[in-house]
Amino acid sequence: MRMALGAGGIAAFSALAAAIVLPPHYAPAATQQQAADQGPSPTPIQVVRPIQYVQLAPGQTAPPGATVIDASAPTPITVVVTVPAPAQKAAAQTPTIIRTTQSGKVIP
Numbered sequence: 001m002r003m004a005l006g007a008g009g010i011a012a013f014s015a016l017a018a019a020i021v022l023p024p025h026y027a028p029a030a031t032q033q034q035a036a037d038q039g040p041s042p043t044p045i046q047v048v049r050p051i052q053y054v055q056l057a058p059g060q061t062a063p064p065g066a067t068v069i070d071a072s073a074p075t076p077i078t079v080v081v082t083v084p085a086p087a088q089k090a091a092a093q094t095p096t097i098i099r100t101t102q103s104g105k106v107i108p
Helices: 002-021 029-038
Strands: none
Touching: none
C-alpha cells in the first residue's frame, strides 16, 4: 500500500512539475477558426476602406453603385454657428441659522 501511494505521489508531482515548466501549447488554426465561428468576438473589428477618386474620360460611365460627383459642382462648406446659452439668474438665498444647545434643543 505504501508503494502504491508513493508511486501515485511521484506521478502527480511529475505531472505538476511538467505543467509548470513546459511552455504553453497553442491550439491549431482549425480549432481557433471553430472557436471564432461559435460566437461573436469580444472586440469588434473595424474595416477602414480608402476612398478612391477617379476622373472619368469623356464618354465613360461610372460603375453601378458608385457615387458620382460633378466636377463643376461647388465644394461643400461646413459652417459652425455657436449660440450662447441664456443667462441664468442667481437665486439670492438667505442662509437659515439654527442655534442649538449641546443636548440638541433648538434655541428660539
